[in-house]
Amino acid sequence: MSEDPKSIHEFDFELICEYFSTLERQGPGSPEVTLKALSFVDNLTTESRIADVGCGTGGQTRVLAAHAPGRITGIDLFPIFIDLFNSQAKKANLQDRVNGIVASMENLPFREEELDLIWSEGAIYNIGFERGLREWRRFLNPGGYIAVSEASWFTEERPAEIDAFWMDAYPGIDTIPNKVAQVQKAGYLPVATFILPENCWTEHFYAPQVAARETFLKKHAGNKTAEEFIANERHEAELYSKYRDFYGYAFYVGKKI
Secondary structure (H helix, E strand, C coil), X not given: CCCCCCCHHHCCHHHHHHHHCCCCCCCCCCHHHHHHHHCCCCCCCXXXXXXXXXXXXXXXXXXXXXXXXXXXXXXXXXXXXHHHHHHHHHHCCCCCCEEXXXXXXXXXXXXXXXXXXXXXXXXXXXXXXXXXXXXXXXXXXXXXXXXXXXXXXXXXXXXXXXXXXXXXXXXXXXXXXXXXXXXXHCCEEEEEEEECCCHHHHHHHHHHHHHHHHHHHHHCCCCHHHHHHHHHHHHHHHHHHHHCCCEEEEEEEEEEC
16 A cells, blocks of 8 residues: 555546445435435425436435425436436335436536426535536526535635645635635525534444445455555545544535526
8 A cells, every 4th residue: 555545536436436336325414414405495396306416326315305395316427326326216115206317417418497406415526516506507497496515624724634635635625605605606595504514424424434345345355456445535534533623514505596
């Protein structure tokens, strides 16, 4: 293993997908947080169209479907996630209202003003927060909502180690006030912003990975790339434990104006 941990972007996508497909959630979050964000969204009906962009295997999507009317389309680039997404939706008897398709968030398969709500938990960073807000806006009806969770700084200044880690992993990270300003600049009324509790990271994201890591390493015994990838995931968890006062995820809910 090299002394300096790699960025996750340096690893093979198939390896990453295989690992994260074993988890309920592919990023920090919780059912309680999903419902809290949903509570700021008004006027959904059985005719509403909802898109969950970067849906992963759909842990949060099923929470949405259980508490919001309308039809939900999950979008993810990776077929293994969408296969699991649709399988889990069927097990939950949601297949009539919830469907996942393989597509890119850079080219969403919707008509202009077709959607009433765009949802994205921990995924908009793949296209970039500002770009996603700007480009996805045209798919929303006037008065439609966007709700996304995004890595955010809690302070203006932070230790060099964590600053360097995030500048490499996601240079688009910024402070919460700056993110809210970006929501408004992109053509939305900022409706709500709140920080995800620490248990969204510790209990719902990192804790399930303990067993997943051991299973993954056994399956890929002797595979240096797999070992480096797991070392990278452990390092990320250690950084959060050390520096969680300086960063985390925040939910941003905006209304198209």
